[in-house]
Amino acid sequence: MNRVVITGLGAISSLGINVEEIFESLKEGRCGIGPLKFLNSERLSVQIGGQIHNYKPEKYFSKQETALYDKFTQFALIAAQQAISSCGIEITESNTSDVGVILGTAGGGLQTQDENYREVYELGKNRVHPLIVPKLMNNAAASHVSIKYNARGPCFTIASACSSSNHAMGQALNLIRKGDIKIAITGGSESMLCFGGIKAWEGLRIMSKESCRPFCSTRDGMVQGEGAAIFIFEELEHAKHRGATIFAEVAGFSMSSDAMDIVNPSKEGAARAITGALTDAKLNPEDINYINAHGTGTIANDKTECAAIWHTFKDHAKNIMISSTKSMHGHLIGGTGALELVSCILAINESIIPPTINYKQRDPDCDLDVVPNVARDHSVDFTLSNSFAFGGLNAVLALKKLA
Amino acid sequence: MARNVKKTIIKILAEQALLSPKDISENSSLDSMGIDSLGLVEIVFSIEEAFNITIPFNSNDPQNTSFDISSVESIVKAVEQIIDKSAKRNKV
Numbered sequence: 001m002n003r004v005v006i007t008g009l010g011a012i013s014s015l016g017i018n019v020e021e022i023f024e025s026l027k028e029g030r031c032g033i034g035p036l037k038f039l040n041s042e043r044l045s046v047q048i049g050g051q052i053h054n055y056k057p058e059k060y061f062s063k064q065e066t067a068l069y070d071k072f073t074q075f076a077l078i079a080a081q082q083a084i085s086s087c088g089i090e091i092t093e094s095n096t097s098d099v100g101v102i103l104g105t106a107g108g109g110l111q112t113q114d115e116n117y118r119e120v121y122e123l124g125k126n127r128v129h130p131l132i133v134p135k136l137m138n139n140a141a142a143s144h145v146s147i148k149y150n151a152r153g154p155c156f157t158i159a160s161a162c163s164s165s166n167h168a169m170g171q172a173l174n175l176i177r178k179g180d181i182k183i184a185i186t187g188g189s190e191s192m193l194c195f196g197g198i199k200a201w202e203g204l205r206i207m208s209k210e211s212c213r214p215f216c217s218t219r220d221g222m223v224q225g226e227g228a229a230i231f232i233f234e235e236l237e238h239a240k241h242r243g244a245t246i247f248a249e250v251a252g253f254s255m256s257s258d259a260m261d262i263v264n265p266s267k268e269g270a271a272r273a274i275t276g277a278l279t280d281a282k283l284n285p286e287d288i289n290y291i292n293a294h295g296t297g298t299i300a301n302d303k304t305e306c307a308a309i310w311h312t313f314k315d316h317a318k319n320i321m322i323s324s325t326k327s328m329h330g331h332l333i334g335g336t337g338a339l340e341l342v343s344c345i346l347a348i349n350e351s352i353i354p355p356t357i358n359y360k361q362r363d364p365d366c367d368l369d370v371v372p373n374v375a376r377d378h379s380v381d382f383t384l385s386n387s388f389a390f391g392g393l394n395a396v397l398a399l400k401k402l403a
Numbered sequence: 404m405a406r407n408v409k410k411t412i413i414k415i416l417a418e419q420a421l422l423s424p425k426d427i428s429e430n431s432s433l434d435s436m437g438i439d440s441l442g443l444v445e446i447v448f449s450i451e452e453a454f455n456i457t458i459p460f461n462s463n464d465p466q467n468t469s470f471d472i473s474s475v476e477s478i479v480k481a482v483e484q485i486i487d488k489s490a491k492r493n494k495v
Contacts, residue, residue, distance in 0.1 A: 062421075064419075064421070067445070068441075127448070127451055127452065129445075129448060130441075130444035130445055130447070130448045131441070131444075131445065134441075
């Protein structure tokens with residue numbers, strides 16, 4: 001079985017428009033969550049989110065491209081450009097079939113749907129723009145990345161709510177392990193910050209109106225964010241042969257289904273995915289010293305996630321640093337696992353653990369080292385990144401520092 | 404009116420083809436302007452919006468239609484006819 005490493009990084013979020021900026025924000029424990037600003041946002045009862053303010057598509061794309069790319073595609077293309085230019089791979093006729101594109105998103109072109117439903121329902125228009133369908137489809141981002149970089153291997157999108165990106169990166173890992181491809185452009189993107197997007201979430205009444213405070217006893221819900229993160233996954237020998245910079249090894253992956261409830265999480269299902277990722281990576285529980293948590297800031301998730309960690313790691317759980325960076329960038333839903341892998345790469349490469357900010361008061365149900373409020377200097381050799389989605393779908397990745 | 408229709412259509416084509424309106428002549432074809440099939444449906448949409456008309460155009464078979472897209476001149480003529488027809492209909 002081939003080994004797989006990460007050789008390229010790209011990201012855009014409310015914490016910065018590239019990986020360097022995002023690393024700085026994570027180290028500073030800066031909060032990217034603030035007032036939401038878009039059409040009709042004044043009618044929302046939830047007025048905060050991790051929005052990329054001052055985002056100007058014309059800085060990145062031509063007018064023709066902007067007409068064809070929904071925001072989730074734009075974010076994916078911006079992150080992919082950074083990842084591809086940083087990895088130094090040239091995609092040519094001779095290797096194009098060895099390059100796949102596997103991305104996650106939950107909402108896909110939700111902004112396009114929102115804008116155009118407004119046109120036909122609210123404004124009563126009967127004529128619609130011709131490019132709505134190719135703009136809104138969930139695979140638009142993956143297809144445009146494939147088109148732009150001439151990547152002709154397997155290309156598809158996974159939509160499994162909050163686990164979409166981890167599921168996507170898990171598939172990329174397995175395709176390279178098996179030898180189907182040598183390189184994968186993988187990760188995810190999301191842009192749900194529009195009136196219809198947030199209004200729908202308000203209905204569930206699990207959103208905070210103040211801030212995202214994972215694991216804190218005062219926590220009162222999740223906060224959404226937007227953006228994308230894209231990585232280059234590459235077969236280890238291929239990367240070594242060309243002298244690539246290696247950020248981490250993707251050592252393991254596991255997925256499980258709770259088969260229980262459409263929204264409530266399960267300790268048992270989460271624990272099975274965590275244990276599975278350890279087994280797949282051939283790691284002992286004691287090897288892990290940092291976990292980037294799913295940590296949404298809802299009562300149910302954080303309590304259940306901590307119980308799953310106790311269940312899996314037993315006494316070692318108290319030695320593990322566990323942070324939820326959603327406190328800073330918000331929940332990117334289908335893109336969240338990808339953006340959170342950026343934190344794991346920061347921990348492995350710079351020995352800095354990004355914090356869980358807004359932490360005020362200990363919760364006995366979340367009694368773990370959550371790296372409260374301030375980043376911590378600590379070396380990390382092995383780390384996990386958890387994603388637990390609505391629908392009971394769990395997906396956990398294990399990263400390893402390459403000696 | 405004739406002049407306005409032509410001017411508006413050239414403006415729409417120029418915008419889609421990223422050309423200056425003065426680079427487009429009556430004889431220019433969509434091919435020569437580098438407009439592809441996706442660009443063409445965008446143009447049809449923009450013309451419909453500009454004149455509030457409905458153009459009988461089917462992307463499955465763009466040639467087989469009463470709406471002649473072979474040149475700028477033919478498009479202008481076809482649009483003028485549609486505008487004319489809908490004006491007459493409105494009078495009745």
